[in-house]
Amino acid sequence: MDTGAGELPIGNDDAVISVDDIEVDRVLRAVRAQGNRRRQREVIKIEDEDTDEKFDDREILAEAALEAGVEFVDLTDDIAQHSPPRAPIPARNPSFQASYEALEQCVYKGIQIQPGLLVELVAPLGRFTAGFVQVKHILQDRTTSAITIRGLSLARTRYFSGQLERKLNEVCIIYEMDLDDRRSPQEQALVEVPLDNILCLRSLRKTNAAFPAFRFGDTADAFKDRIDIEERALLVCRWTYTAYYRNAALRKAGKAQEWAFSHFQYEDADEGYRTRHALDAWRGGKVRGGSSLSRLPVAEKGRDTATAIPIDTSSDDDVGSDSEIILLRDRQQKYTLADMFSGAGGTSRGAERAGFAVEVAVDHWEPACFSYKRNFRQTQLYQMDVYDFLSVDIKYYTDVLHLSPPCQVWSPAHTIPGQNDSANVAVLFSCQQLIKVGHALQGPFAGEFETMAELLW
Numbered sequence: 001m002d003t004g005a006g007e008l009p010i011g012n013d014d015a016v017i018s019v020d021d022i023e024v025d026r027v028l029r030a031v032r033a034q035g036n037r038r039r040q041r042e043v044i045k046i047e048d049e050d051t052d053e054k055f056d057d058r059e060i061l062a063e064a065a066l067e068a069g070v071e072f073v074d075l076t077d078d079i080a081q082h083s084p085p086r087a088p089i090p091a092r093n094p095s096f097q098a099s100y101e102a103l104e105q106c107v108y109k110g111i112q113i114q115p116g117l118l119v120e121l122v123a124p125l126g127r128f129t130a131g132f133v134q135v136k137h138i139l140q141d142r143t144t145s146a147i148t149i150r151g152l153s154l155a156r157t158r159y160f161s162g163q164l165e166r167k168l169n170e171v172c173i174i175y176e177m178d179l180d181d182r183r184s185p186q187e188q189a190l191v192e193v194p195l196d197n198i199l200c201l202r203s204l205r206k207t208n209a210a211f212p213a214f215r216f217g218d219t220a221d222a223f224k225d226r227i228d229i230e231e232r233a234l235l236v237c238r239w240t241y242t243a244y245y246r247n248a249a250l251r252k253a254g255k256a257q258e259w260a261f262s263h264f265q266y267e268d269a270d271e272g273y274r275t276r277h278a279l280d281a282w283r284g285g286k287v288r289g290g291s292s293l294s295r296l297p298v299a300e301k302g303r304d305t306a307t308a309i310p311i312d313t314s315s316d317d318d319v320g321s322d323s324e325i326i327l328l329r330d331r332q333q334k335y336t337l338a339d340m341f342s343g344a345g346g347t348s349r350g351a352e353r354a355g356f357a358v359e360v361a362v363d364h365w366e367p368a369c370f371s372y373k374r375n376f377r378q379t380q381l382y383q384m385d386v387y388d389f390l391s392v393d394i395k396y397y398t399d400v401l402h403l404s405p406p407c408q409v410w411s412p413a414h415t416i417p418g419q420n421d422s423a424n425v426a427v428l429f430s431c432q433q434l435i436k437v438g439h440a441l442q443g444p445f446a447g448e449f450e451t452m453a454e455l456l457w
Contacts, residue, residue, distance in 0.1 A: 290335035
């Protein structure tokens with residue numbers, strides 16, 4: 001049996017103990033022999049006695065390694081994610097036309113269940129402890145007469161590992177998507193729940209208004225205590241969580257390729273609980289068109305009618321109003337950006353070319369700061385550690401915050417401890433403080449965080 005003896009190590013240099021090990025090594029050898037073609041993202045043909053089907057090598061490596069209990073790290077994933085998706089193979093929620101009959105409603109233990117209603121579960125689902133399902137379909141098996149509920153799952157915000165604020169009775173809709181399944185999120189992300197896992201009905205309100213608007217409705221005083229509120233009061237949803245997986249196998253393993261939290265937009269909210277200016281009061285408010293000139297509305301002089309921006313003038317008490325005026329932006333008005341861990345200024349240069357005014361930058365490495373000062377003379381650069389910058393007396397109002405902290409510790413290539421590992425880990429706590437309102441940076445209302453995926457996992 002050829003196990004690669006006499007060749008350079010393939011990836012696993014331990015003894016071959018299973019058929020899966022043989023298959024992984026065989027694929028790795030084929031990929032290595034196709035070096036140039038791999039970089040060009042071509043599909044290679046791997047000969048097999050039973051089939052002449054073509055596979056993408058990255059898909060085979062990921063799936064074979066997963067089945068063998070081996071962690072597969074694809075360092076070319078930023079290229080691989082642009083490869084054409086494979087033909088869809090839905091692994092869940094198949095069409096129910098043949099085997100099931102769709103019901104308009106059903107009754108279980110005195111609970112009348114209909115599409116659109118929210119049910120609380122006896123046993124929560126998945127890694128986010130989703131305790132609720134908004135019903136979309138009620139399906140009855142034509143053979144056994146068993147009834148199954150299909151719908152979107154929701155979890156309390158406290159179960160998202162601090163990525164959302166833990167607020168009583170605030171929930172988030174969960175979408176878990178397979179990139180090789182072309183169905184819409186509203187179909188693909190549905191979960192199935194048997195009737196005996198339904199506890200009760202709950203009231204749900206969807207709004208794009210900022211917390212705590214519409215919390216508990218008008219009946220907060222009707223509840224005895226916190227437990228009573230959690231068990232019976234209105235639930236409010238303002239967020240969706242979407243995770244993307246290469247395929248069903250990686251979804252089952254919890255290995256997302258990317259994920260995002262999205263706040264509800266105007267069109268996502270329920271009628272009567274929408275606002276067209278949900279961000280205006282968030283984190284101290286914002287200046288439409290950018291805050292480079294002033295936090296207040298721009299002065300009359302210097303108006304440029306070519307940059308008119310429509311804004312909503314309805315008050316919070318006039319939710320859903322479509323009344324508008326036109327605010328005219330100054331010719332020199334720009335959105336502002338703060339570049340933390342700026343280095344020599346790569347992000348600052350890109351932001352500047354995109355039309356941002358880079359107001360402030362921070363980095364402690366002297367050679368990088370020397371270069372930055374020569375290239376960005378209009379930007380206030382602080383040559384210091386970020387945790388020292390937190391105590392700076394001057395306040396900078398920023399629209400966008402860019403964070404690019406050291407991430408060597410979490411890199412797959414980090415195999416030997418470095419002398420700066422402890423400092424690089426400690427500086428992450430400064431990032432949390434930078435995001436909070438009330439320090440050297442006022443705002444921001446938007447931000448980006450550049451780091452290794454392993455740090456987020």
